[in-house]
Amino acid sequence: MKDHEGLTDLAHGPKVGARGFWKPNSRVGVIGGHGEMGRLFTNFFKDLGCRVDIADVDTERTGREVLEDSDVVLFAVPLHETVKIIGDLVPYVRPDQLLMDVTSLKVGPVREMLRSSAAVVGLHPMFGGRIATLAGQTLVACPVRISPESWGDIRDLFIQKGIRVKECTPEEHDRMMSIIQVLFHMTTMLVGRVLRELSVDIAETMEFTSPSYRLEINLLGRMFAQNGALYSAISQMNPYTKDILSSLMQGLSSYQEWYQGQDLDAFMRDFQKSAEHLGDFCSRAYEESSAVLDFGVRLARLNGGP
Amino acid sequence: MKDHEGLTDLAHGPKVGARGFWKPNSRVGVIGGHGEMGRLFTNFFKDLGCRVDIADVDTERTGREVLEDSDVVLFAVPLHETVKIIGDLVPYVRPDQLLMDVTSLKVGPVREMLRSSAAVVGLHPMFGGRIATLAGQTLVACPVRISPESWGDIRDLFIQKGIRVKECTPEEHDRMMSIIQVLFHMTTMLVGRVLRELSVDIAETMEFTSPSYRLEINLLGRMFAQNGALYSAISQMNPYTKDILSSLMQGLSSYQEWYQGQDLDAFMRDFQKSAEHLGDFCSRAYEESSAVLDFGVRLARLNGGP
Numbered sequence: 001m002k003d004h005e006g007l008t009d010l011a012h013g014p015k016v017g018a019r020g021f022w023k024p025n026s027r028v029g030v031i032g033g034h035g036e037m038g039r040l041f042t043n044f045f046k047d048l049g050c051r052v053d054i055a056d057v058d059t060e061r062t063g064r065e066v067l068e069d070s071d072v073v074l075f076a077v078p079l080h081e082t083v084k085i086i087g088d089l090v091p092y093v094r095p096d097q098l099l100m101d102v103t104s105l106k107v108g109p110v111r112e113m114l115r116s117s118a119a120v121v122g123l124h125p126m127f128g129g130r131i132a133t134l135a136g137q138t139l140v141a142c143p144v145r146i147s148p149e150s151w152g153d154i155r156d157l158f159i160q161k162g163i164r165v166k167e168c169t170p171e172e173h174d175r176m177m178s179i180i181q182v183l184f185h186m187t188t189m190l191v192g193r194v195l196r197e198l199s200v201d202i203a204e205t206m207e208f209t210s211p212s213y214r215l216e217i218n219l220l221g222r223m224f225a226q227n228g229a230l231y232s233a234i235s236q237m238n239p240y241t242k243d244i245l246s247s248l249m250q251g252l253s254s255y256q257e258w259y260q261g262q263d264l265d266a267f268m269r270d271f272q273k274s275a276e277h278l279g280d281f282c283s284r285a286y287e288e289s290s291a292v293l294d295f296g297v298r299l300a301r302l303n304g305g306p
Numbered sequence: 307m308k309d310h311e312g313l314t315d316l317a318h319g320p321k322v323g324a325r326g327f328w329k330p331n332s333r334v335g336v337i338g339g340h341g342e343m344g345r346l347f348t349n350f351f352k353d354l355g356c357r358v359d360i361a362d363v364d365t366e367r368t369g370r371e372v373l374e375d376s377d378v379v380l381f382a383v384p385l386h387e388t389v390k391i392i393g394d395l396v397p398y399v400r401p402d403q404l405l406m407d408v409t410s411l412k413v414g415p416v417r418e419m420l421r422s423s424a425a426v427v428g429l430h431p432m433f434g435g436r437i438a439t440l441a442g443q444t445l446v447a448c449p450v451r452i453s454p455e456s457w458g459d460i461r462d463l464f465i466q467k468g469i470r471v472k473e474c475t476p477e478e479h480d481r482m483m484s485i486i487q488v489l490f491h492m493t494t495m496l497v498g499r500v501l502r503e504l505s506v507d508i509a510e511t512m513e514f515t516s517p518s519y520r521l522e523i524n525l526l527g528r529m530f531a532q533n534g535a536l537y538s539a540i541s542q543m544n545p546y547t548k549d550i551l552s553s554l555m556q557g558l559s560s561y562q563e564w565y566q567g568q569d570l571d572a573f574m575r576d577f578q579k580s581a582e583h584l585g586d587f588c589s590r591a592y593e594e595s596s597a598v599l600d601f602g603v604r605l606a607r608l609n610g611g612p
Contacts, residue, residue, distance in 0.1 A: 136603050137517075138514065138516060176514050180514055180515070183500055189580070195485070195489075195583065196579060197553050198549065204482075208474075213486045215521075215598065218594050219591075221584055221587050221590070224577070226592075228577035236564070236565060242565070245561060251496045251499045252554060252555055253555075259542060259551055264542050268534050270495070270499060278498065278502075278526075281527050282530045285527025286527065286531035288524050288606070289524040289528040292521065295601045300442075
């Protein structure tokens with residue numbers, strides 16, 4: 001990792017440098033290595049034969065010590081603290097290092113890593129730390145400052161494990177996540193809030209359940225079984241959340257207006273327009289979700305449900 | 307079906323009358339028999355050996371003719387037209403008949419059927435007309451004016467097919483559906499609207515997909531593959547929709563306020579409070595949804611997806 005030629009700032013045009021960011025004996029430092037995602041990537045690197053050092057709130061070694069001893073540094077810390085933790089360590093980063101992070105937003109963390117002179121790749125694993133296998137999972141990657149060769153070597157490590165690697169810019173990533181994550185998480189959070197505000201007894205609703213409802217309420221419960229700080233930060237900190245909130249508010253205001261005016265036709269037209277926008281996707285979604293729902297019915301019976 | 311003693315108004319205390327609403331040779335009239343749900347119940351009755359007559363927009367026989375020739379009349383017409391269609395036929399109903407409907411709301415249709423002097427049972431199948439099997443499905447039933455014995459005979463027919471029958475009053479039903487259907491359908495409709503307003507390309511989002519997102523967007527697409535008039539009417543016509551809309555609006559306003567104030571803690575507290583309200587359900591939901599998501603990943607690979 002002493003090879004400065006490996007560094008390339010894509011913003012200034014890619015330069016083909018010598019390879020070598022990634023060697024079987026690379027020293028990898030995982031900042032936040034005791035969290036779910038940190039443990040997953042620690043195991044990933046160890047399987048490759050790397051020496052992995054961990055810094056976390058409960059380790060003796062500090063983030064700075066681990067960083068200074070590493071060729072590759074991976075930040076796997078809570079989203080709402082990521083920028084600050086990276087920023088605090090940037091002064092100690094060498095140009096011969098590679099910095100990566102695995103947080104759910106990319107614009108902020110990548111911008112902070114670029115303040116160093118190291119190579120920089122932002123990563124967003126589209127899976128949780130508790131998955132059974134990496135095969136078939138998606139990893140979004142923003143190789144913003146690294147030679148194509150060096151990045152290619154790293155990308156291949158993921159691909160060999162069966163991971164799909166989707167490349168994009170940090171801005172493209174965050175815009176896309178404002179749909180995939182913010183829009184869906186925020187509405188799920190909102191539905192959870194309504195269930196609470198109206199004191200709904202979930203067990204009671206399950207007696208009336210359809211397979212769709214059972215699946216929907218299970219997906220809702222799944223979110224609330226997980227890390228509230230993460231889901232809150234994903235929703236709150238995305239630079240495009242403003243657009244999502246505005247569009248949700250505009251839609252809900254229309255619904256309230258149509259409801260008060262008993263304008264059923266307006267609801268039907270709105271439904272139809274959305275169906276047209278979604279197009280052919282809807283019938284494919286119907287087929288695939290039918291198979292999933294059938295599986296859910298069988299599973300529910302095993303679990304003693306309806 | 308000439309036995310008036312079979313009629314019991316539960317509102318005035320159940321009277322035990324002679325049985326006989328249901329015989330293998332009963333004449334069943336299905337108003338709206340050419341729709342999905344009408345066809346499903348037509349087959350159900352025919353399997354039991356009943357003679358089934360159908361009235362629909364494309365039949366020669368009118369609703370009145372079919373009704374007058376029937377012992378049991380089943381209304382399987384579009385939700386937003388149900389009350390009117392029942393109301394138009396009420397003058398021709400005899401006290402020795404049994405009226406049932408299979409629409410998604412119960413207060414309005416049942417009230418209209420009660421204007422006749424016939425026995426009345428409101429039904430809400432918690433499944434679509436295209437399901438593969440009735441076994442394991444839930445049927446909500448409001449046996450509002452019928453002797454316990456007669457209702458017991460009918461209920462057993464459903465139970466023998468593996469259907470779970472959940473009894474409640476029309477008011478309990480509609481209140482419960484304001485959660486199970488209105489809350490979930492309306493937010494799904496809202497998310498679909500946002501996808502349209504922001505011109506989101508679903509195929510593009512799928513390149514970034516996680517298993518959860520794939521399932522969520524499939525469930526959304528599933529709704530838009532179906533009957534817009536039905537989903538709109540379910541959401542618009544439920545007597546408790548007002549409460550749902552108010553609670554959604556209140557929640558979304560809070561989110562916007564917290565977002566503008568960059569109050570991440572408020573999001574986290576809200577998330578935590580909802581998680582506490584849902585309680586133990588969350589961990590069970592996590593387990594069950596994990597199995598469903600694993601199935602979804604395998605299915606997606608078969609379907610050429612990530």
